[in-house]
Amino acid sequence: MVKMKLFNDHFQNYKRYQLPKAQLVIADIPYNIANDAYASSREWYKNGEIKNGESDKANSNFFNTDVDFRVAEFMHFCSHMLVKEPKGTGKAPAMIVFCAFQQLEMVIEYGKKYGFNHYIPLVFIKPTSAQVLKVNMKIVGATEYALVLYRDKLPKFNNGGRMIKNWFRWDIDSSYPKIAPTQKPIPVLRHLIEIFTDPGDVVIDPVAGSGSTLRAAIELNRDAYGFEIDKKMYQKAAKKMLKHAEVPLF
């Protein structure tokens, strides 16, 4: 039976818990886009309409926890919590960091400081854009970005003999609850988890938000652990996203 635990705590406090080392860390780091967090979302306006005027989301952060996010501490966590480099080939761990385009270079540089010497950029293609409301924009954003970071040996890679391109479709499954403003779609997370891990491996999300990574991982029989600092977010993740999981939450 798979194991899963979501902690309502800072990932920096991980030493308080007896977590097994992970084959894969997936993290969607706070975008630190400060007061423009909702600039590409309909939620900037009341009921999503410009004519209604700005909502309380205009000029606000996604999370009050965003401003405090420390990338160096996150990299330290990953270097400690990922399994060590194995002797053989085809088994090494990896981390996948979703981030804003503007953060890619910073994440690569911090990764190197903590021994993640290599990276593969990933691009996710969305069929639509939330920025359509911003009428002054000629080109609207319809992509998401992530980096696969690894130390020296190539990560475990289940491609079944197929070529895997560095772009993926942003497939959404609306049967899952929508909890977090930047929630990552479960089909996308499942696809990534299948490529970089095997059943029985451990997946950790230190900034779990809605619990989407944990849900995707346990559905694929991977053990899953996560941290979420925000109490309300944590409660929604536990009650809505992870309530069907036939595994103990605590």
Ligand SMILES: C[S@@+](CC[C@H](N)C(=O)[O-])C[C@H]1O[C@@H](n2cnc3c(N)ncnc32)[C@H](O)[C@@H]1O
């Ligand atoms: C971008 S969201 C993650 C969204 C998530 N990937 C999803 O699909 O729902 C980042 C989350 O990290 C949380 N967070 C920020 N700093 C944290 C920390 N130091 N420890 C644990 N959680 C943190 C925030 O409260 C927020 O819910």
